[in-house]
Amino acid sequence: MAVQAAHAAAGTTAAPGDGTGRAAPSGSGSVALGPAAALSCRECGERIPLGPVFACEACFGPLEIAYEFPGGGPTALRERIEAGPDNIWRYAPLLPVPADVATKPNINPGFTKLVRADRLAHELGVTGSLHIKDDSGNPTHSFKDRVVAIAVEAARAFGFTTLSCSSTGNLAGAVGAAAARAGLRSCVFIPHDLEQGKVVMAAVYGGELVGIEGNYDDVNRFCSELIGDPAGEGWGFVNVNLRPYYAEGSKTLAYEICEQLGWRLPDQLVVPIASGSQLTKIDKGLKELISLGLVEDRPYKIFGAQAEGCSPVSRAFKDGHDVVRPVRPETIAKSLAIGNPADGPYVLDIARRTGGAVEDVDDPRIVEAIKLLARTEGIFAETAGGVTVGVTKKLIEEGRLDPSLTTVVLNTGDGLKTLDAVAPTTGPTAVIRPTLDSFREAGLAS
Ligand SMILES: *Cc1c(COP(=O)(O)O)cnc(C)c1O
Numbered sequence: 001m002a003v004q005a006a007h008a009a010a011g012t013t014a015a016p017g018d019g020t021g022r023a024a025p026s027g028s029g030s031v032a033l034g035p036a037a038a039l040s041c042r043e044c045g046e047r048i049p050l051g052p053v054f055a056c057e058a059c060f061g062p063l064e065i066a067y068e069f070p071g072g073g074p075t076a077l078r079e080r081i082e083a084g085p086d087n088i089w090r091y092a093p094l095l096p097v098p099a100d101v102a103t104k105p106n107i108n109p110g111f112t113k114l115v116r117a118d119r120l121a122h123e124l125g126v127t128g129s130l131h132i133k134d135d136s137g138n139p140t141h142s143f144k145d146r147v148v149a150i151a152v153e154a155a156r157a158f159g160f161t162t163l164s165c166s167s168t169g170n171l172a173g174a175v176g177a178a179a180a181r182a183g184l185r186s187c188v189f190i191p192h193d194l195e196q197g198k199v200v201m202a203a204v205y206g207g208e209l210v211g212i213e214g215n216y217d218d219v220n221r222f223c224s225e226l227i228g229d230p231a232g233e234g235w236g237f238v239n240v241n242l243r244p245y246y247a248e249g250s251k252t253l254a255y256e257i258c259e260q261l262g263w264r265l266p267d268q269l270v271v272p273i274a275s276g277s278q279l280t281k282i283d284k285g286l287k288e289l290i291s292l293g294l295v296e297d298r299p300y301k302i303f304g305a306q307a308e309g310c311s312p313v314s315r316a317f318k319d320g321h322d323v324v325r326p327v328r329p330e331t332i333a334k335s336l337a338i339g340n341p342a343d344g345p346y347v348l349d350i351a352r353r354t355g356g357a358v359e360d361v362d363d364p365r366i367v368e369a370i371k372l373l374a375r376t377e378g379i380f381a382e383t384a385g386g387v388t389v390g391v392t393k394k395l396i397e398e399g400r401l402d403p404s405l406t407t408v409v410l411n412t413g414d415g416l417k418t419l420d421a422v423a424p425t426t427g428p429t430a431v432i433r434p435t436l437d438s439f440r441e442a443g444l445a446s
């Protein structure tokens with residue numbers, strides 16, 4: 001079911017060179033979110049006016065943004081983007097944000113480094129070009145700043161004054177920071193047992209932080225209840241009632257990667273999966289660039305990466321299923337520990353349609369991959385980056401990822417937030433007295 005609908009809905013999202021302004025579907029005229037024209041159901045295609053809703057009234061399918069993109073052709077659009085700021089707002093003409101978004105108080109994420117990883121390529125036997133898209137360089141050190149920045153604009157447009165979320169850790173910090181900067185109240189919810197780095201980052205920006213006795217899926221269920229209750233009235237939950245807007249932020253990863261490759265599509269991408277939203281929107285972003293004529297239309301493959309201890313999508317991919325059976329997560333990759341991923345079926349569809357795959361790695365290999373990336377490229381990834389690098393290594397070893405092509409691997413977070421993962425097996429080479437004799441005794445002299 002998801003397969004058919006995803007294809008049908010994709011056709012409604014991009015309309016190159018078609019129209020000069022945004023369409024005005026009945027009733028949506030009051031919300032100015034740039035090229036965003038309406039919400040459209042990914043399952044049945046039903047269109048409704050822009051608003052803080054996330055599920056289709058007709059079929060309960062997820063809603064996503066339908067656009068009327070600017071006309072004028074690819075050259076004008078490319079020049080406009082290249083003249084924009086060095087953050088995600090350079091892509092404002094393709095996002096559900098007001099035209100003057102760059103002038104508002106926002107933490108301005110994006111345009112993170114695309115690192116050519118030759119030393120890692122050599123270790124992995126890659127003969128083509130290997131790149132790390134390093135999103136640890138965002139303001140709160142994870143990719144979540146991208147999605148939150150878009151949600152903040154939607155929250156402002158809909159008049160919300162409290163920003164909230166259910167989080168596996170990184171989102172809570174991103175919401176706290178963005179709310180502080182925008183002058184909004186924030187109250188965020190996390191599983192009570194997260195890494196210290198994530199708890200501290202979620203709290204330091206001064207908003208309210210609530211630890212829930214349960215896992216992420218429990219937190220998420222609680223937030224859905226809160227939305228339906230007067231206790232949560234007027235709250236913008238970035239990844240629930242603002243989810244259609246939030247999700248679009250991940251498209252900027254696709255835009256940046258292509259622009260940084262010289263307006264070219266990579267042949268292969270390796271993307272982590274928590275709810276699967278990021279992966280599906282990277283695919284959406286790539287398709288938009290093709291339909292707008294900003295990149296040449298050629299095939300690309302998207303590979304999804306999970307931790308073995310929370311691998312419901314990988315399991316379904318291997319079993320040939322269209323539906324994802326929920327699991328109880330048990331892994332050090334806590335930012336990816338969603339046992340019941342909302343976008344799982346769409347991820348399966350994309351991996352299969354593009355000729356990619358979904359694969360998983362166990363916790364020891366995640367730690368090994370974090371260290372491999374650090375030792376070869378000087379990039380310290382959080383556990384989610386260990387998952388993508390570990391899965392890349394596995395796919396190459398099994399001959400499922402072509403080492404002669406252009407491959408982009410995502411690192412979505414900073415290793416300083418998940419020190420516990422590597423601390424037990426990382427530390428000083430030696431502890432010595434401050435004398436040359438002691439140094440020589442330790443066997444470190446050249
Ligand atoms: C949230 C998150 C992801 C991906 O999340 P999706 O729910 O799949 O969009 C990836 N990496 C990190 C570090 C994250 O925090």
Ligand SMILES: [Zn+2]
Nearest residue numbers: 041044056059
């Ligand atoms: Zn529907």
